[in-house]
Amino acid sequence: MSFDLLSAVKGLFTGDVVSQAAARLGESETGIQKAISSIVPTILTGLLHKAGPQGDATSALAMAREAVGANTPSVISGALQQNANGWLNKGTEWLQGLFGNKVAAVTTAVASFAGIKASSAGTLLNAATPAALGVAGEHAADQGLNAAGFLTFLNTQQDNILSAVPPGFNLAGLLGLGSLGELGKKLSGMADNIGARVQGSPVETTRQVAGSNRWIWSLLLILVAIVLLWYLARGCGGGNITDDVATDSIAAASPNAVDPLIAPVDNAEVAIPRESIKVTLPDGVTLNAYKGGIEDQLVQFLKDDSRPAGKDVWFDFDNLNFKSGGSELTEDSREQVQHIAAILKAFPKAKIKIGGYTDRTGDSLANVQLSRARADAVLSSLQGMQVDADQLLGAEGYGAQFAKAPAGAPDEERKKDRRISISVREK
Structure with a gap:
């Protein structure tokens, strides 16, 4: 019997795995099962796309080989429960390798399809990616496949995989294709070309x-x-040649500057002096702020009637820190929260939501919990400053769901993903 990649991956998600995932994520087993039914073909479609139309079969095979060992029910359970062996982190990185900056859109599609929280969908995707890749990698190892052979193998699996993608996912659009059928044709064409080259003249070879x-x-x-x-x-140059040594300004900075889990957005520009400005509110209150900072941007936005509010309108705090490892605001952060309170009082029609975000390192579920706790801390501070309750629409922690930098990226890149933001829903 020929090998069925889709069925092999689905078989890893046993009833026990589904039950444990549901308990861990606070979801129904039905929701988890439905999510898995969409996640598995989605991940494998990403693998088809990387190896075929993207023309990167070598990297696709390397990812699959590295994931060997993650493809057992017990490993999936361990990853979901406590990020055993760091598989969730690796899954986050590989998922981005397959879908790039479309990971958040994929996560949202899974959550909507299964009726579960976006954070739960993200954790399941991170756990399922190593498992799915591991099954493909183990088969490639058993068959001794090189990159060309791996591409040919994936071509034999495409019909089952693509037909299992739930309708309405728009996975083709996320991958930059007109349709999943287009992906299949491109993959088949590449596999056929490989076969033609293999059958070429021995003399010419x-x-x-x-x-x-x-x-x-x-x-x-x-x-x-x-x-x-x-x-x-x-x-010949002897001691007259001097090697240039680059100095890392971030590494040389004070170790007490920021908590490494969620850092201000502008920390990447810490060495560049920022221009201080006065932001004047409609009620006459004047705030000491920075040009381009959250106060400056938020007030300009609220004054501009041509710019509508909405769930996609976000502004990042740029001078907000927490005590290391927790959700308690540092004393110097209270000033910017007070500024936001003053802005809301000056614009009584404005309504906001607080969002917390982390980078891709660490346990994904713990990141969601911490980002939520920190968003809640900002919300509580605003409530304590007598902001009208009708203006505060709540807080949510998104963890690494919208992070752009991979887990293995330099901290200089990852810290941009660690932030607290404000969404202006009404103005």
Whole structure:
């Protein structure tokens, strides 16, 4: 019997795994089961796309090989319960490798389809990605497949996978395709080309290999000559040659500057002086702020009748910090929260929601919980400053759901994902 990749991955999500996931995420088993039914073909479609139309079968195979070991029910359960062996972190990174900046849209589609929270959908995606890739990687290892063979194998699986994608997901659109059928045609065409090359003339193949070898030897000789010249130049220069050493300004900064889990948006520009300005509110109150900071942006937005409010309108705090590992605001952060309270009092029609975000490192469920706790802390502070309750529409923690940088990216990139934001829903 031929190998069925889709069925093999689905088989990992046993009744026990579904029950444990439901208990861990606070969802119904029906919702979890429905989410898995959409997640598995979605991940595998992403793999088809990466190996085929994206033309990156080598990276696709490398991801699958690295994921071998994650493809057992017990490992999935361990990842969901306590991020065992860091599989959730790896899943986050690989998911971005498959879908790029469309991960949030995929997460939203799964949540909507299954009727579960977006945070739960994100955790399931992070856990299922290593498992799905691991099944493909194990099969590739068993069959001794190289990148070309892996692409050919995936082509044999495409019909089952693509037909299992739930209708209405618009997965083709997220991948930049007109339809999933277009993905299938491109994949088949690439696989056919590989087959044609394999069946080519033995004489011509020998001639090409021989030519390639001569080219490689020429390149090696050039590289050896370059290294030799560099070595001689270093030797002749003696101690007069000074190596430039780049200084990392972030690493040299005060260790007490920020909590590494959620940092202000503008920390990447800490070394650049910011321009201080006065922001005057309609009621005559004047705030000491920074040009381009949240006070400046928020007041300009609220004054501009041509710019509508909505759930997609967000402004990031730029001077907000928490005590390390917790949700308690530092004393110096209260000033910016007070500014927001003053702005809301000056614009009584404005209604806002608070959102908390983290980067992709750490346990995804813990990140959601911490981001929610910190968003709640800001909301509570605003409530304590006598802001009209009707203007505060609540707080939500999104964890790493909308993070852009992969878990393995330098902190300089990841810290932009750690933030607290305000969404203006009415003005």
